[in-house]
Amino acid sequence: MEWKHKHLLGIDQLSGEEIKILLEKGNQYRNWLEQSPKKLTRLSGYYLINLFFEASTRTRVSFEMAGKLLGMEVVNFTNELSSLNKGESFRDTVRTLARMKADALVIRHRSSGIPLYISQFLPFHIINAGDGMREHPTQALLDLLTMKRDGIDFTRNTVAIIGDILHSRVARSLSIGLKKLGSQIIFSGPPTLIPKGIEVLEGQVIYPVEEAIRQANVVYLLRIQKERQEAGFFPSTKEYSHFFGLKENLKNTNNGRWKKIMHPGPVNRGLEIDSSLVEKESSLIEEQVSCGLAIRMAVLETLILGG
Amino acid sequence: MNKLLIKNGTVILPQKDRTIEADVLIDDGVIVQIEPGINDGKAEVINASGCLVGPGFINIHVHFREPGEEKKEDLLSGSRAAIKGGFTSVLCMPNTRPPIDSPLVISYLLSRAREIGLVNVFLTAAISLGLEGKAMTDVGLLKNAGAIALSDDGKCVKDSLLLYRLMTYSKYFHMPIILHEEDTDIAGEGQVNEGKMAFKMGYRSLPKVAEDSIIARDLVLAHSTEALVHFTHLSTAMSVKLIEWFQGQGVKVSSDVTPHHLLLDDQSILQYGNQAKVKPPLRDQTDIVALKEGIQRGVIKILASDHAPHTHEDKEGDFNEAAFGISNLEIAVPLYAKALIEDGIINWLDFWKLLSFNPAQFLGLIKKGSLETGMDADITILDPDTHHEVKVNEFVSKGRNCPFDGWQLKGWPVATIVNGKIMMRPS
Numbered sequence: 065m066e067w068k069h070k071h072l073l074g075i076d077q078l079s080g081e082e083i084k085i086l087l088e089k090g091n092q093y094r095n096w097l098e099q100s101p102k103k104l105t106r107l108s109g110y111y112l113i114n115l116f117f118e119a120s121t122r123t124r125v126s127f128e129m130a131g132k133l134l135g136m137e138v139v140n141f142t143n144e145l146s147s148l149n150k151g152e153s154f155r156d157t158v159r160t161l162a163r164m165k166a167d168a169l170v171i172r173h174r175s176s177g178i179p180l181y182i183s184q185f186l187p188f189h190i191i192n193a194g195d196g197m198r199e200h201p202t203q204a205l206l207d208l209l210t211m212k213r214d215g216i217d218f219t220r221n222t223v224a225i226i227g228d229i230l231h232s233r234v235a236r237s238l239s240i241g242l243k244k245l246g247s248q249i250i251f252s253g254p255p256t257l258i259p260k261g262i263e264v265l266e267g268q269v270i271y272p273v274e275e276a277i278r279q280a281n282v283v284y285l286l287r288i289q290k291e292r293q294e295a296g297f298f299p300s301t302k303e304y305s306h307f308f309g310l311k312e313n314l315k316n317t318n319n320g321r322w323k324k325i326m327h328p329g330p331v332n333r334g335l336e337i338d339s340s341l342v343e344k345e346s347s348l349i350e351e352q353v354s355c356g357l358a359i360r361m362a363v364l365e366t367l368i369l370g371g
Numbered sequence: 372m373n374k375l376l377i378k379n380g381t382v383i384l385p386q387k388d389r390t391i392e393a394d395v396l397i398d399d400g401v402i403v404q405i406e407p408g409i410n411d412g413k414a415e416v417i418n419a420s421g422c423l424v425g426p427g428f429i430n431i432h433v434h435f436r437e438p439g440e441e442k443k444e445d446l447l448s449g450s451r452a453a454i455k456g457g458f459t460s461v462l463c464m465p466n467t468r469p470p471i472d473s474p475l476v477i478s479y480l481l482s483r484a485r486e487i488g489l490v491n492v493f494l495t496a497a498i499s500l501g502l503e504g505k506a507m508t509d510v511g512l513l514k515n516a517g518a519i520a521l522s523d524d525g526k527c528v529k530d531s532l533l534l535y536r537l538m539t540y541s542k543y544f545h546m547p548i549i550l551h552e553e554d555t556d557i558a559g560e561g562q563v564n565e566g567k568m569a570f571k572m573g574y575r576s577l578p579k580v581a582e583d584s585i586i587a588r589d590l591v592l593a594h595s596t597e598a599l600v601h602f603t604h605l606s607t608a609m610s611v612k613l614i615e616w617f618q619g620q621g622v623k624v625s626s627d628v629t630p631h632h633l634l635l636d637d638q639s640i641l642q643y644g645n646q647a648k649v650k651p652p653l654r655d656q657t658d659i660v661a662l663k664e665g666i667q668r669g670v671i672k673i674l675a676s677d678h679a680p681h682t683h684e685d686k687e688g689d690f691n692e693a694a695f696g697i698s699n700l701e702i703a704v705p706l707y708a709k710a711l712i713e714d715g716i717i718n719w720l721d722f723w724k725l726l727s728f729n730p731a732q733f734l735g736l737i738k739k740g741s742l743e744t745g746m747d748a749d750i751t752i753l754d755p756d757t758h759h760e761v762k763v764n765e766f767v768s769k770g771r772n773c774p775f776d777g778w779q780l781k782g783w784p785v786a787t788i789v790n791g792k793i794m795m796r797p798s
Contacts, residue, residue, distance in 0.1 A: 256539045271543055296507060296536050303509040307543075 067371030071190040072363055073179045074199035075237045080244040083208065085371070086362050090209045094358035108135035110368055111166040115141045115158075116193070117173045122329060122353065123193050123202075127170045130360035139166070154178075162186050167368060171195075176233075189367045197231050202363060203328055204237035206356040208245065210348050211282065213355065214324060218245035224276040225267070226252050227286030227308065227336060228297075230259040234328045235286060239265040252276035253286075253308050256297040273308050282324045285310055285336040301335055310337040322346035329353065373399045375791060376411055380419030380752065383720055385426065385728035386741035390720055395424060397748040400791035404744060417786060417797065419752050425723045426742045427459025427749030427789065429730040431549070431627065432524070432603050432675035433700060435461075435492075437480065439468030444680040444698075444769045446480070450489035452678070452700040452768035454794040457784025459749035460491040460739060461700075462730075464549075465502070466525035472497035472508050474516035481517045490789055491749065493734065495549060498523040498537055504530050507537055514544050519734055522549035524603065527585055529555055534589065538598035547599040547733060550589055552610070553651065557581035562691055564637040564652040572640070574690065577652050583609040590617040593624050601733060602626040604677050606651035608661030615670045625733055627673040628662050630706035631697050635774065643774035645686050645693040649679070663716050666725065673733060674725045676703035680770020698770025702761050704753065706775065708782030712755075719755065727751075752786035752797065759783055 065085060069077060078086075096102070112131040116124050124140065131138040141161070161169070168189040171179055176196030183190040194200040211221065223242055229235045229251050239249050249267030251258055258269055270276040277283055288304060298304050310325065325337065325347045333339040342349055375397040382393045382405060396404040396411060435449035444452075453461050463480075465471035471480065477494055484492035496518035500506045504526065513521075521541060528534045528550065541548060561577025563569045569576040586602060590613055593600040605611065605626050614626055631647075636655050639647045647653060665671040679696025686693050699706065707726070711717050717725070731740020738747040763776040787795040 254540055255543050256536050296533055298540065299507040299509045303512050307511045 065371055067366050070367070071179070071183050072201050072367060073183060073190065073192050075201045075204045075240045075244070076199065078244070083205070083241060083244055086205055086359065086366060087209050087212055089362035089366060090205065090355065090359035091213065093361045094209065094213065094355055097354060097358055102133055103135065104133060105135040106365060107131070107368055110136045110168070112136045112138045112364070113141060113161060113164070113166045113169045114138060115161065115169055115171045117171075118194065120172055120193070122356070123172065126353075126356045127191075127193060127360050130357055130364055134361055134364060136364070158182050158186060162188070168364060191363060191367070194233055196233065198233055198236065200233040200237045202356070202360055203234050204241040205363070206352055206359045207238050207284070207326060207328075208241050209355040209359050210326065210352045211324075213351070214348060216282065216324070218242070218247050221247040221282065222250060222280045223247055223282040223284050224250040224252060224280035225284045225286065226273055226276060226310070228257045228288055228292055229253060229262065229286070230257045231289070231292070232286050236265065238284065239267055250276045250280055254298045254304070257292070277310070277323065280323065282326060283310060284326045287328060287330065288332055288336055305335050309335055310341060312338055312340060324348050326352060373791065374411060374414035375748070375788065375793070376409060376414035376416045377419050377424055377750065377752065378416055380422050380424035382742060383423055383425030383723045384742050385720065385724045386743060388720070395742070395750065397788070397791045400748050402742065402744050402746050402748050405742065417752070417793070419786075421754065421756070422785060423719055423753045423755060424742075425751055425753070426727045426731075426740050426746070427751045427787070428457050428704065428726045428784070429460040429462075429734075429736070429740060430458045430676050430678070430700065430703065431462040431673060431730045431734065432629075433461045433463055433678040434466070434680065434696070435463045436467060436680065437483070438476065442769070443682055443685070446483050446492065447487050448767065448769045449700070450484070450487050450492065452766065453490045454787045454789070455767055456701040457704050457751045457753065457787050457795075458490060458700065459751060459787060459789045460493060460736070462493045462495055462520065462734065464522060464524040465495050465497040466523075470497045470502045471495065471518070472500055472502070474509070474512050477513060477516040477518050489794055491739075494518050495520045495522045495524070497521070498528055498548065499533065502526055504528055504533065507533060507540065510537075510541050510546055511544050514546055518546075520547045520549055522551065522603070524549060524551045527551055527553045527555055531588065531592070535592050535596065538592055538596035538600065542596070542598055545599070545735065547601055549601045549603050551604070552582050552585040552589065552602055554581045554585045557584065562648065562652070563640060564654050566637060566655060568637045568640060579607040579609060579654065579658070582607050582651055583613065586610045586613050590614065590622065590624060593617070594620065594622045600624045601673070603675060604629050604632065604651060605662060605665075605671065606632050606654050606658060608658045611661050611665035611670055615665070615668070618670065625672045625729070626670070627675040628666070628671055629675060629677045630699060630703050630710060631774070633659060633662055633710035634706060639774065645690055646697070646772055646774040648690065648693050648695055649677075649697055650695040663711070663714065666711065667716050672725065672729045674707055676700060678703070678768070678770075680768050681772045682769075683771065686772045696772065697774065698766065698768050698772050699775070700768055701766055702773070702775060702780065704784050705759070705780035705782050708755075709780055712782060748788060748791035750788040751784050752788075753782060754785045755782045757781065757783045757785065
């Protein structure tokens with residue numbers, strides 16, 4: 065099948081079939097990652113620019129590794145080191161980069177819509193690595209790949225997404241992806257962090273958190289930023305962990321099977337989740353990182369080579 | 372003896388919207404039978420002939436001043452005053468020193484109240500830490516510790532975003548929010564209602580709009596968040612209109628009034644001086660009429676008293692320096708009777724709804740506020756025909772700050788039964 069998208073700006077632009085293609089390719093790469101040596105030459109000679117205007121470790125390193133494993137040359141730009149600090153406008157910075165004649169640009173920015181904006185005038189493939197509160201498509205794809213590899217049947221799958229839905233691009237992208245594959249979605253958490261308009265994601269809001277967990281087979285916890293508490297969305301981290309954090313007594317089973325626990329990372333141990341649960345057998349959190357690398361390889365290859 | 376039989380009373384059944392002539396049998400703190408002609412040789416008998424027998428009165432706005440200001444009132448003196456006033460349950464406001472804003476303070480106070488064991492003491496926790504209006508308290512942890520409502524009473528929640536978030540957040544825990552409505556910028560150092568009296572006496576005024584404007588804001592917030600919101604001690608005609616309009620839009624807000632706002636107006640300050648200094652201030656006759664009509668039309672669903680005891684020192688001297696508040700727990704019921712029953716605004720059945728059934732419903736006290744089998748045996752017996760003079764020097768409350776000294780009032784509680792125990796006996 066010929067790949068028709070030049071960019072990966074969001075999960076929203078992909079059909080269910082297209083998601084499945086990326087998952088299949090990602091699955092192959094995930095298997096291949098177990099081997100050594102790993103270096104491939106499939107994208108040898110292509111240049112990738114990582115342009116991160118927001119702090120990131122795991123996503124930036126993951127894209128860098130994915131490019132290098134496929135044989136690409138990778139250049140990293142971070143906001144602190146860029147000419148933006150010298151007063152250059154965002155548009156000029158990006159246009160300057162465009163003249164560098166790279167092939168693909170991975171961008172993270174705090175403003176929703178920036179990847180779409182630059183895709184309208186930059187000549188190379190744009191991959192959204194997180195834009196504001198809108199989308200984080202490779203995170204959604206890696207989450208879906210993790211579920212797929214765990215043997216989850218998407219058509220009989222209910223995922224409870226718990227926590228800061230309001231500010232989460234991860235929640236948006238994952239929900240859209242899950243819906244396209246036929247899964248059910250439940251949202252829960254402090255009502256201050258469950259936004260009005262959430263029905264657009266076609267999930268169900270269920271309170272309290274215990275009930276949301278009871279109805280799900282995958283519990284997906286979102287990272288809680290300390291500044292949300294300082295902004296008054298919930299009273300204290302103590303209260304959050306008590307009422308909204310996943311604890312030993314909440315990780316109940318589903319027909320004898322442990323509920324799967326996922327988290328986009330990095331985890332605030334003792335806040336979103338009891339520390340003891342992070343490494344449990346039912347936790348897929350570490351596997352999500354490996355799947356992230358594999359899915360980013362799949363995305364780079366698919367965009368650049370066209371399917 | 373665990374059994375108690377109340378004979379020959381007119382029994383008020385607010386949950387069924389009717390009264391019946393019947394006896395009430397109580398066994399081990401629970402109502403077990405309500406019907407005419409009950410006889411039980413093992414039960415202690417109270418003769419309630421000529422009296423009304425209804426579910427115990429619940430006062431959702433009292434200040435017992437503990438911890439920190441026990442010289443004004445404490446849990447023991449406040450509980451005694453409640454019993455004498457015919458109240459079986461009270462809800463204490465959190466503006467103590469320190470405020471009730473932590474699970475530790477709640478646990479301590481509930482444990483003290485259990486030791487005293489006279490009335491059911493319920494606690495309101497603060498909305499904001501330290502009542503400072505800046506950061507939300509741990510609503511869920513406070514509920515777990517035993518708080519049943521939230522309020523920054525004594526202060527208005529000025530920060531709209533904080534209140535908006537609180538209204539949204541507290542729904543998760545089904546915690547009702549009780550609001551003291553007063554725009555502090557408009558109120559400034561206001562002491563009395565804006566108008567002729569304030570001007571004549573040279574007192575700084577506290578305009579009605581200070582209350583009305585914040586009520587309007589919070590009705591909009593309640594409408595948006597669908598939170599369980601209650602406006603306490605309403606004082607203006609406009610407040611009633613605003614609430615009524617929003618109730619008409621389906622907003623489930625409730626409100627209460629105090630007896631002094633129904634019986635006194637700002638001119639009363641000329642007669643009673645510092646003893647009539649309250650917040651919100653006493654308004655004028657148009658407001659009194661509007662509040663009464665609001666009760667009659669069911670806009671105002673709860674009667675509370677804002678029992679605010681102070682020491683003599685706090686109330687004496689310079690009017691501007693005197694504390695706000697009236698000690699009224701022991702006389703609130705006959706005061707209400709004077710304002711509402713004598714004036715023909717409501718009947719005794721409605722009275723009981725406003726002072727027992729509705730407060731219980733609002734606070735989620737499922738075993739209280741109704742007279743039926745299986746409910747807690749919290750019962751108030753009231754003689755509608757008794758006359759007494761108010762004698763402030765006989766108050767059991769530590770607070771003697773009360774303008775009603777010497778008033779002749781009719782319709783006093785004569786017995787108070789809490790959890791099946793007779794705490795005040797008919798004399």
